[in-house]
Amino acid sequence: MGLFKRFFSQDPEKIEQKGDAFLKASDWGRAKLEFEKALDALEKTSSDDASETRLRDKLVQAKGALAHEHRHAGEDLMEAGYYDEARVFLQLALDLTRDPALITSVEKLMHDIARLTAGDIQMAVPRSDLTPLADDETYTGDQDDETFMALCSALPEEVQEAYLSYGGSFKTGYLALNRGDFDLAAEALSYALEENPAPDSIIPLELATAYLNLGKLDEARRLLEALLQHHPDALPGYQVLCEVYWEIGAFDQAETLLADCPDDLKNSLAYVLLRGKTLSKAGRHPEAVSLYQDFLEAYGWNEPLAMALAGTLETLGDLESARDLYAEIMAQCRSCHARIDPVIKRKFADISFDLGQHSSAIMEMYLSLAQDDPENAPLYFQKISRIYASMGNEEEARRFRVFAQQAENGKG
Numbered sequence: 001m002g003l004f005k006r007f008f009s010q011d012p013e014k015i016e017q018k019g020d021a022f023l024k025a026s027d028w029g030r031a032k033l034e035f036e037k038a039l040d041a042l043e044k045t046s047s048d049d050a051s052e053t054r055l056r057d058k059l060v061q062a063k064g065a066l067a068h069e070h071r072h073a074g075e076d077l078m079e080a081g082y083y084d085e086a087r088v089f090l091q092l093a094l095d096l097t098r099d100p101a102l103i104t105s106v107e108k109l110m111h112d113i114a115r116l117t118a119g120d121i122q123m124a125v126p127r128s129d130l131t132p133l134a135d136d137e138t139y140t141g142d143q144d145d146e147t148f149m150a151l152c153s154a155l156p157e158e159v160q161e162a163y164l165s166y167g168g169s170f171k172t173g174y175l176a177l178n179r180g181d182f183d184l185a186a187e188a189l190s191y192a193l194e195e196n197p198a199p200d201s202i203i204p205l206e207l208a209t210a211y212l213n214l215g216k217l218d219e220a221r222r223l224l225e226a227l228l229q230h231h232p233d234a235l236p237g238y239q240v241l242c243e244v245y246w247e248i249g250a251f252d253q254a255e256t257l258l259a260d261c262p263d264d265l266k267n268s269l270a271y272v273l274l275r276g277k278t279l280s281k282a283g284r285h286p287e288a289v290s291l292y293q294d295f296l297e298a299y300g301w302n303e304p305l306a307m308a309l310a311g312t313l314e315t316l317g318d319l320e321s322a323r324d325l326y327a328e329i330m331a332q333c334r335s336c337h338a339r340i341d342p343v344i345k346r347k348f349a350d351i352s353f354d355l356g357q358h359s360s361a362i363m364e365m366y367l368s369l370a371q372d373d374p375e376n377a378p379l380y381f382q383k384i385s386r387i388y389a390s391m392g393n394e395e396e397a398r399r400f401r402v403f404a405q406q407a408e409n410g411k412g
Contacts, residue, residue, distance in 0.1 A: 012042040016055060023058065028066035029367065033360040035059040060098075067097035071106055073371045082374040083113045084410025088381070088403045089371070148175055159202060166196050170203060177210055185210040200230045209240055212247070220244050233262055235270055242278055251282035269295075269302060276308055280315065288312050303329060310347070323351040342372040353383055358390040370407075378408040 019034030039055050074089035086109075093106050148171050152160045163170065173188030189207040196203055204223040211220035224241040231237060238261055245254035258275050265271050272295045279288040292309040296302065306329050313322040326348040333340045349365045366384050370377040381404035389397035 012038045012045060012051065012055075015041055016051075016058075019058065019062070023062060026065070027364070028062050028069060029364040030360045032059060032062040032066055033363075035062060063096040064099060064102075067093040067099070067102060070096070071102065071109075074106070075109060077371060077374060078109060078113055080374075082377075082410075084407050085370060085374040085377045086113060088377070088407060091403075144171065144175060151175075151178060162202050166192055166201075166203060169195055170206075173210070174206060177206055182210045182213040186214060186216075202227070202231070202234075205234070205237055205240065208244075212240060212244055217244050217247055233265065235265055235268070238265075239270070239274055242274055246278070246281045251278065254278045255282070269305065273304060273308055276312070280312055285312050285316050289316070301332060303332065307344070314347075314351070319351050319355060323348060323355065326351070342369055345369055345372070346376075349383075353387075358387040363387045374407075378404045381407060 015034055015038035019031045019038060022028075022031035022034060035055055035058050039052065039059065042051055042055065070089045070093040074086045074093065077083075077086035077089060090106050090110055090113075094103060097103060097106075151174065152163050155163065163174065169188050170192035173185045173190075173192055176182075176188060177185035186207065189203060189210060193201065193203045193207060204227045208220040208223040208227070211217070211223070221241065221244045224237055224244065228234065228237050228241070238257060241257060242254045245251065245257070255275075255278060258271070258278060261271070272291060276288040276291050279285070279291065289309060289312050292305055292312065296305055296309070306325055310322045310325040310329070313319075313325065326344055329344050330340050330348065333344075345365055346369055349362050349369065352359075352362050363384050366380040366387075370380040373380075381400045385397045385400035385404065388394075388400060
């Protein structure tokens, strides 16, 4: 052993203590990795049989708990219909455990998946009133009314009353708009505007949204500029008109529009997000960062604003600050027992990975993401493979490359 290697060799006892901390926190994956590292360090520094036995017992405990966790993840994915991703987690459970009862349970689930996927069997489900319609079916009658009422119920009371009074053409157009059928939406909403020609009508807002999605930007701009003359406090009008200006590169016009809007709108979160995005679209990222930071300092923590700030920091290349902010967002979610958005977890994991932090914690996060976001499981398994490779564990790296390929094949 060379001088540097001896001088910087890791203390098995300290590594074990770190594993104990993870074990106490029920962080089984990281505990497993620390105990494995401790055993490896122990092998290189001494032949203490008692320490080795103790570490192996702890490793078995961590592996067993992690196996149960993977078994539950596999079962959840199986129930959601993600069979290939489920197989990966169930195989991980089998690789980790020697518990006969758990092995029997996992093998039964694997058998169930094999039965369900043999010949791509489709389960026949009887149609009931609650069964969603197929893509080629259309909503009619009472279903239209229920959907329209549900959409309107989320609107402010005065807007809701107006929308309910605009008649059948508006209802058809509004439903089409929310389904993404922009051609039908534009046609029906145009009729609705002819039927409700009052200058203070709100129909132009929805018609302009349809035009924006159809690329009819001049028509959308004219409608929105007229709308804001009659409704200067209609923030959605500013939002859609800013999108039109962004599309045509008229960033100065968007800035002027926002500068001239009523003062009582300027203290709203929606306004700050809209102005920050406008600054970023114009390439003025440092100004957007200052805007977001000032608002957070003045009004306290806000997750959408923190997300916008983190994204802007990413764009500026300040990856460490962006990563730290994503970590703070996750910590805030944990503190109030809220679910962490997989997008945030992926942002944090990807930035950490790109910064060279190929740690067990990032690997566990990618495993969690594979469960939360099965569609991208192949990518996450590839990242785990690369982390194992960076740790010198080529066997595990190879195994996760196989998992990635299996998950990719399952998507086809």
